[in-house]
Amino acid sequence: MRAANPTRAALGAALLGAVVLLAGCAPTGDEATTEVEGVVVSSNPNLATDPEIPTTVDIEYGAVDGQPLLLDACSPLDFDALTDPARAAIVVVHGGSWARGSKNDIAWRAVCQWLARSGYPTFAVNYRLAPANPYPAAIDDVSAAVEWLREPEQVARFGIDPDRIGAFGGSAGANLVSLLGTRGTGALDEGARVAAVVELSGPIDLTGVAVTDDFVPVQLAYLGCVTADDCPAASAASADTWVDETDPPFFVAHSTDEMIPLEQARIFVRALRDAGVDTTFVTVEGRLHSIAMIDDGLKQRILDFYARTLAPTELPVAPATDEPPADAAP
Template identity: 35%
Template sequence: MKSLHSRLVFLLLILGFALNVQAQNRQRTPTPEARVANWLKTMDKDGDKKISTKEATGLMQKNFRRIDANKDGFLVQMELEKLARRLSRTSQGQQNQRGNNRRTMSTEQLLRMVPQDVILEPDIAYREGESEAWKLDLVMPKSKSKEARAAIVFVHGGGWRSGDKRKGYFMRGAIEYAQRGYVCITVNYRLIAEAPMPASIEDVKCAVRWLRANAKKYNVNPKRIGAYGNSAGAHLVCMLGLAKPEAKLEGDGPYQEQSSLVQAVCASATPTNFLLFDNRRKARRTQPGELFAGPADTLEERGRKASPSTYVAADAPPFLLVHGTADTTVNIKHGDTFHGALKKAGAKHLEYIRVEGAGHGVFHQSSKKTYPAMEAFFKKHLLKAGR
């Protein structure tokens, strides 16, 4: 606990320094060398090329002991350079966040983490156009297979306003499942700063159509495609499982001759019905740059159209739902009512992991249970049987 607290405090230090530098110089992010030179210029009063506890000011003085790695009472060149590099990385991440709300690893970093037994094809455009969001990463087994492989679509969360295809489990999971024999894609989509709902739905549907259109190229069985998502991503994969062409959510992307439906859905902490959110949140969502930007008088209609609960039917694909009873972001009633509606409609293959006391991060908080459940679920419904 003490170690965790120390890391959190140090993170706040880093963020504090980065925000301070950003406020002082918005035109250009200084290099690590420039940062060190500036610190020495403003704080090194005796000119000995190091900063003492008496010379340090502001956040550096407040957190001196943490920065002083060898505890000698001075911040020397090496310690200052280490801090400066951390600040530069943080500032760059903040610039990326302001630009497109995507904190991501570079392709070079990604290639370094890819194991030898899989093949990665990064940043494939699943449709042409101006949006940089219309890209996916594909990961597949290096070994050959005479039979077409099942596929899994990974869709990141982030409240429809942030997130990235390479973040956390969405890339890590894609790699792990590729090692198990699946062809996996992890998908970016337009965030609400670029386009409001239903753009994100249209984009992930286009990505699935792209996968089917390229099934032969990547040795994919188009009848055995599953999807996993968490939070906003869970909402989107539920739409991949339920919203048929008559929902008119296919968008204007290519491959319209292909189906965008998937054959198995694993969804955790899922917003299943936008009409369940309270009135204050509903009203806010109609503002420019928000999820349902547009006329307030059509909000209910548009919210219903974008809700997985609207499309519940007896022919729903197999579902594995995970929700925590203490989720304060997406209330447990979303999971309970959705599961109940699917069951009532006659959906044949339903699993519901309802975790007492778990919050919005339920899937990873309960990973000893949820990870094996997801693996068994996809194995049962994608590897052993088609829809």
């Protein structure tokens, strides 16, 4: 087991105080169910929208300074939230260098609907973007979305099990879901804690290690810093800073020669495994970044991971009946 992290303790005390927009699917009013004519394929042919999946868009999960925070809900087919057993939920967080991107992007809509078709009520989250809203705005928003899902009203509305909320993110979204998984401590069924994390191509350590020259200004803009030498937010925004033995299982996937150096994933996996955290590490040959990596094989590995880590701790019990079993003796 990893020794206590002094940086984490110090920061904890300090902190207390596809890029194409989906066309033709604008919501009406505060909330509307999307209907897509046919299938819309993203730049990754393995990610396409699924018109059969009920998708309710632009649900307000909070507000900051009068600005609404919105998410989309993708529902499994033939799922009745009022009568079916509660299901594990997944929160999806889009990428875009913390400065652009949206839950509405075709590929991210496709991810939401793919996970819903696989049986998980799935929620694609928008968050405030940098540089207008530097760290910690984005992680505060994503955390607020998880807390909102745990409210009794949302649990009943969507038929989810608040003890089994997973997270999925790519690129900047991978950084954010990794923070979701590591920034808290203790039980995984409270507050903004999540029970399982899938992160693809995440920039995990923002302190200046394993970073390309062209990505340095992207990190600094997100962190609200001018130089890397004077950037106290860098450590706080790095998921490996917070790792401890209570963190949830992680699935880490990274390409071998992509824009975020593979060493970022290796640093994170080492920290997780040193702390005794259940960690699956997948490397993909080539340059594909984030959800561009997804193919049928990676999809199945991700679903296998969620099936194992988000499984109910207790199996449903059949309702009692006075009728004898069919093979009982008369």
